[in-house]
Amino acid sequence: MVANTAEAEDLTQEAFLQLYRKIGTFSGDSAFSTWLHRMAINVVLMHLRKKGLPVSSLDEAMEPAADERPGRGFSAPDLNLAGSIDRLVLERAIATLPAGYRLIFILHDIKGYEHNEIASMLDCSLGNSKSQLHKARLKLRDALRAYPRQEDRR
C-alpha cells in the first residue's frame, strides 16, 4: 500500500501496538483475522491521510471523488496494452490509484484474496468488492494508456 519498506515496517509496528491497545474491544462478532485485517487497513489509511492524501476513512477510500474515477471503458480501442506491461510502469500506476482502489487491487490481484474474503475484511458487499476492483483496473488502464503519450511529450 505504501510502496516503501521502512514505512511498511513502521505501519506493521503501529498495527501491533493498536492490537495491544484494542484487543479488549474485540467482541467476537467476526473472525479475529477479519478484525485484525480491518484494523491494520485503518492504520494504513490514517497514515495516508497524515501524508496529505484525501482519505479519512475506509468508507471514503472505497468511493473516490468523481475526478479520481476511471473513464468509460468503451472509448475507441486506439491503443491496446498488447499483452505486456513494464513492471516499473505498472508499479508507478498502482501508486497513483486512489487509496480504496489501490487497496482492493493489491488485496485481490497481487495478494490473491478472493472477493468474499475482501468483503469480510473491508465490511463491504461482494458486489462492491467486484465493482471497486473493476474500477481500479479501468483506472490503471487509463494510466497505462496515457503513459506512452506522456513519454512522447518529453
Place this chain on the structure above:
Amino acid sequence: MTEEPDNLSCAAFQAQLPELIGSGVPLVFHPHIQSCECCRALLADLETIAEAARNLFPIEEPPDKLWKQIEAAIKSQKNCSDPC
C-alpha cells in the same frame, strides 16, 4: 422482455463486466465479446493488467529485527500503563 446477450450495447455489457469477470467464467465466447472489437480490446487489457499484477511485489516476510522492535514497543507501552 429479456435482452439477448449479443444485442447488448457496449455500455450495458460493461455494466455487467464486474460481475461477469468476478464470476470467474471465461468470457472469450461471450456473444458480445465475439462481436465487439472495442470490448474485446478492453477485456484483453484488463486481463493483461491482472496477469502483470500477479508477478509484482513478491510477498516479503518482515525482518526479524522488526519483531524485536514490536516486542520492545509493547513492553514500553505496558510499563507506561502499569501503576508505579
